[in-house]
């Protein structure tokens with residue numbers, strides 16, 4: 304029986320292209336090949352023989368006998384080519400857990416098994432429509448989704464799968480969101496390719512181990528096409544406002560398109576307008592007076608040729624570092640203005656291409672893709688949680704919070720010195736004096752090497768003003784510039800963005816959250832705002848690693864569960880109780896105190912000006928995933944048809 308490898312690739316046994324298989328077995332990741340072999344053969348003795356060598360999660364095994372490796376390849380080759388082929392049956396949870404642990408060289412606890420069964424793709428998702436005894440959503444219950452980025456597309460797929468009628472409203476003319484808009488040179492994803500995608504739409508053909516922006520965009524376009532989503536999307540249309548009608552139990556949503564403003568009605572709204580979809584320019588005097596091209600990284604004009612120009616880059620976060628790495632060798636001179644320092648970490652895989660034999664394995668070898676995705680997940684997400692959780696007994700360097708965090712700091716320091724050892728002046732300017740991971744790190748795709756170049760300067764003294772032909776520093780020097788690039792980030796703290804949202808009793812979400820203090824229950828629902836669901840809202844961003852995709856999927860699953868629960872009860876709307884909402888937020892605030900983002904020296908966009916961490920999730924992905932399986936009915940209040948006939952905005956039940 305052929306297995307669906309996603310995007311049309313089929314892993315079919317027996318494999319008949321022996322030459323390609325041979326190459327794939329030579330090039331493939333060894334631990335993944337071992338897992339594939341044990342998965343299909345159940346030869347646990349082989350697992351034991353490898354286990355004693357695979358003990359360091361962060362280093363390749365140095366003492367692996369080459370004949371053992373050769374034996375594995377031979378056995379796997381025989382298994383995959385045998386005719387008739389072996390049957391691939393689901394494995395017991397205990398064996399899966401053991402294999403996962405051997406594969407990553409450290410213990411993978413029980414709680415990860417269900418998460419990985421779903422997320423790695425070991426289990427095909429079951430359609431809700433096939434669930435026995437489930438109530439079908441009422442035909443007149445319509446869900447409006449804001450945004451056709453990763454979140455909106457995932458919402459559409461799962462709403463359709465559950466039988467909800469829905470529509471997506473998207474301000475752009477294409478899907479993709481972040482990856483459609485961010486086309487600056489060097490744009491890329493820090494989270495590994497084989498993890499940063501939807502578990503139910505896995506893709507075997509990534510070109511790099513971390514996707515370039517254009518490949519990410521191509522993937523999302525592929526998702527929209529594969530699931531035939533375009534017919535549900537109203538492109539070129541912006542959601543501006545929404546008002547809850549407590550009598551009719553629906554949202555009146557104001558949308559604007561080329562023809563003007565209209566109101567549409569929706570029973571529920573899922574907001575996937577993106578955490579980083581609203582870019583910001585810095586507040587620098589004279590910014591308007593610059594005569595050359597000046598652009599934000601998220602508003603890039605690809606027609607502008609910067610070759611041979613004197614370019615200023617303002618900002619050294621992830622986008623700034625990517626653009627600097629990409630432009631340094633082609634411009635005449637680059638001046639980088641750094642306002643605050645960042646930890647820069649090398650990741651040997653960051654710039655590596657995925658070779659054709661490895662892509663072939665992902666496409667054609669059964670179980671290779673899920674086992675490889677599991678591996679990518681582990682080393683990019685919860686495997687890193689120990690780096691951000693404070694050890695209360697830690698008495699070491701005050702710039703660290705635990706031994707693991709100190710080890711990561713030393714690794715980063717060594718990496719930075721390794722590239723810039725010959726430039727102690729630059730190293731001094733960029734080496735942070737705060738714990739690593741207390742703000743977003745920069746993964747080095749050539750940034751450090753660029754800073755060491757003769758045609759690149761880094762300025763740290765601050766900007767006084769921008770003038771027609773350059774930038775004047777606080778100490779009075781003028782840096783001449785033909786072009787300025789603002790890598791100055793996004794308006795993340797104002798999470799409601801430009802949306803004017805009025806819930807029950809006339810409550811304004813924009814007023815309640817203000818400029819920088821958003822709160823939600825489990826990062827997705829808000830008391831006073833029935834049937835409004837945020838995707839990756841307050842305190843749900845997994846800042847210990849990456850994996851927006853995982854919280855997107857967790858939230859969408861939860862939202863559909865919540866809607867199903869509402870339908871089951873015969874209700875028309877659902878919102879968290881004030882008690883549950885408040886208790887959750889008190890807990891989150893308390894739990895954040897032991898996270899690196901709350902360290903006294905931490906300064907980042909994860910925190911607001913009062914020091915509250917509003918963005919980061921203090922929990923591991925597995926914790927959030929588990930919490931998001933099923934809503935707790937007692938934490939919710941259900942609104943029924945006929946409740947509250949006193950007119951819009953009048954007191955509810």
Ligand SMILES: Cc1cc2nc3c(=O)[nH]c(=O)nc-3n(C[C@H](O)[C@H](O)[C@H](O)COP(=O)(O)OP(=O)(O)OC[C@H]3O[C@@H](n4cnc5c(N)ncnc54)[C@H](O)[C@@H]3O)c2cc1C
Nearest residue numbers: 450452453454474480481493494541542576577849850851
């Ligand atoms: C440069 C960059 C790099 C990133 N790297 C990583 C990473 O390595 N790992 C990681 O986990 N996360 C990363 N992120 C964060 C996050 O994963 C991405 O931003 C992700 O694409 C967000 O998906 P989304 O669907 O939630 O939002 P978006 O991709 O922002 O999509 C939102 C969509 O909503 C539309 N929209 C917005 N407002 C309205 C409106 N009022 N009406 C109608 N449509 C609207 C937008 O046009 C857009 O299409 C990165 C973000 C950026 C900007």
